[in-house]
Amino acid sequence: MSVFVVPPLDEQPWPSLGPQLCDFLEERAIHGPGDLRGRPASIDVEKRALLYRAYEVYPRGHPRAGRRRFKRAAISLRKGTAKTELAAWVAYAELHPEAPVRAAGFHLVDGVWQPVGAPVTDPYIPMLAYTEEQTEELAYGALLVMCTEGPDADLFDSGKEHITRIDGEGKAEAVAGSPSAADGARTTFQHFDETHRMLLPRLKDARQTMRNNLPKRVLADAWELETTTTYGEGQGSCAEDTHQYAEMIAAGKARDPSLFFFHREASWRDDEDLEDREQLKAAIREASGPAIAAWPDFEGQVESIASLYQQPDTDKMYFQRVWLNRRRSAERNAFDPARWETLARREVRIEHGEPITIGFDGARWRDAVGFIATHIETGFQWPLRYWVRPDDAEGWEVTDDDVDGVLTEAMDLYAVRLVYADPPRFESAVARWSGRWGERRVLEWYTNRPRQIGQAMRAYRTAQTSGELTHNGDTTYAEHIGNSVRGDLKIRDDDETPLWTIYKVRPDSTKYIDLAMAGCLSWRARLDALAKGGWKRKKRKQIIVRR
Structure with a gap:
């Protein structure tokens, strides 16, 4: 989707200080560094809507009437949409001695x-970016211009290190990216800028330390704002942590009514070709949104951005992240989720006794475990059984009895020609299966062998692209296909083709890929069964009884 919002809009709007705040800013604030520097603040409709949501309060009659609805707000927009200036306006209002930022x-x-x-009485506003210098250049730098060149400059004592109210009761400052520098502060509002760049442990620790300061100022109703361009998936940035947490809330896997999250991107299209200039410009427009499209000479900006993409030395993945606000470029997808959906054949059922192959992969105590079957004759796949670790599970385990039961039942119901099982964490089980059903029928198939897994993955994706592979439409299997990230191996095939395998987007991600790996092993087993021959179902001899 183009826009992802948590929580979604309510049918009945909440009370909000947003309208008063926007009126105040357009009367008392100015634009920061850039083409509009020094001009009165002009808030477009999208930023106005974001401020309305960020400043929602509990309604009259509620036990928490007048208190802020959200303690955290996070905004993810493409490069060049003035999101840092928006954050500076918020900081300006939070520092100002007359701004309507709390309900009274x-x-x-x-x-x-x-x-x-x-x-706010005696506000303290720390502002953190990935380097202290960047804080001064970005949000803090914009705030400094607003406080020194705006109509209320006489209300502030402004400097490069901090800005205070002239009466001394209130301060905003750029803070260093170290936990000790932020510890113990009496924060009323704080800002994190460009959190997609916050990758280092010291920055993540500093953010956590600052976050732990918020509950100290109960009467001040302290809160935080995060603004960023979207992150490079798998890097483990603060922006990635926030986005994944918002997705968990939206999916019902976590409950946190104190977070407001807004993300806009150019949505994926099945037949997209960004080398087509018109499609490229359409994607840029979508990532920009209607408010940015109303800017002067917006089409000129679109043309300029599109020209960047078509230069030969442009990093296409970086371009999509910063200008289309996409977390992952299509080049990183191991498989095409849209193509996978077209391969679903939900009405197909494989009769008992049919020749099949089976792939098995998973982790006993984490992620997921599963068996994927492939009908040898048609290439139709379906999960026999899988187990997915719940997000909040402790002591979760898939036992030998669990997996033994599934394979025993499959052996009874179908003519299983080959089983390829990745044995780590299930070594004893795989050895037991091999001993029971034969080592030529059940094989240990280690997925950490570069050449073998690279060739298997290439064949698996080719089968999807060609349509030779079909499946039953299982949604969890589809999720694992979509979650699979391509990782190049340091080896090439005999024809010099680069080989690759699949990984999770990052090791601690809950976007699992185990069923995709099991599906690949099952497909490899099918190809080997076809090559060996003798896999077809034996016809039963018909016995005629004469009377």
Whole structure:
């Protein structure tokens, strides 16, 4: 989808200080560094909507009436959409001695109870970026311009290291990326800028330390804002952590009503070809959104961005991340999820007694474990059984009895010609199967052998592309196919073709790939069964009884 919002819009809007805040900013704030520097702030419709959501409060009559609905807000937009300036406006209002940023009661407006806005008493606003210098250049730098060149410059004592209210009661500052520098602060609002660049442990630790300061100022109703371009998937950045957490909330795997998350990207299309200039420009427009499209000479900007993509030395993956706000470039997908969906044959059922092959892969105590079957004659695949570790599970384990039972049943129901099983963590089980059904029928198939797994993966993807492989449409199997990230191996095939295998997007990701690996092994087993021959179902002799 183009836009991902957590939580989604409510049918009945919440009370919000957003309208008062936007009016205040357009009257008392200015634009920061750039083409509009020094001009009165002008807030486009999308940023206005984001501020409305970020400043929602609990309604009159609620036990928490007037308190902020969200303690965390995170905004992910493409490069060049003035999201850092938006953060600076928020910091400006949070620091200003007259801004309506906290509810101080309610009053009736046209028959509706609306919050009454008031400033924060003695605010403290730390602003963190991936380097302290970047904080000064980005959000803090924009705030400095607003406080020194705006109409209320006389209300602030501004410097390169910190900005204070002229009465001394309130301060904003750029902070260093070390946990000790942020520890113990009496924070009322804090900002994290370009969190896709926050990869180092010291930065992640600093953010966590700063986050732990928020509950200290109860009356101030402290909160935080994160602004970023989307992250490179698998790098483990702060932005990635936030986005994955929002996805867990949206999926019902986590409950946290204190987070507001907004992400806009150019959505994927099955037949997309970004080498086509018109399709490329359409993707740029979609990633920009309608508010940015209303900017002066927006089409000129689109043309300029599109020209970057078509230069021969452009990193296409980087381009898609920063200008289309896509987390993963299609080049990193091991398989095409859209193509996989077209291969579903939900009405197909394989009769008992039919010749099949089986692939087995998984981790006993984490991720997932599964058996994938392939009908040798048709190439139709389906999961025999799988186990997926719940996100909050402790002591989770797939036992030998679990996997033994599934394979025993499969052997009874079908003519199983080959089983390829990746044995780590299930060595005893695989050895037991081989001893019971024969070592030529059940084989240890280690997936850490570069040449073998690289050739198997290439054949598996080719079967998907050609349509030789079909499947039953199982949604978990499809998720594992979509989660699979291509990782190049340091080896080439005999024809100099680069070989690759699949990985999770990062080791601690809950986007599992075990069924995709099992499917690959099952497909490799099918190809080997076809090559060996003798796999076809033997016809039963018909006995005629004469009377």
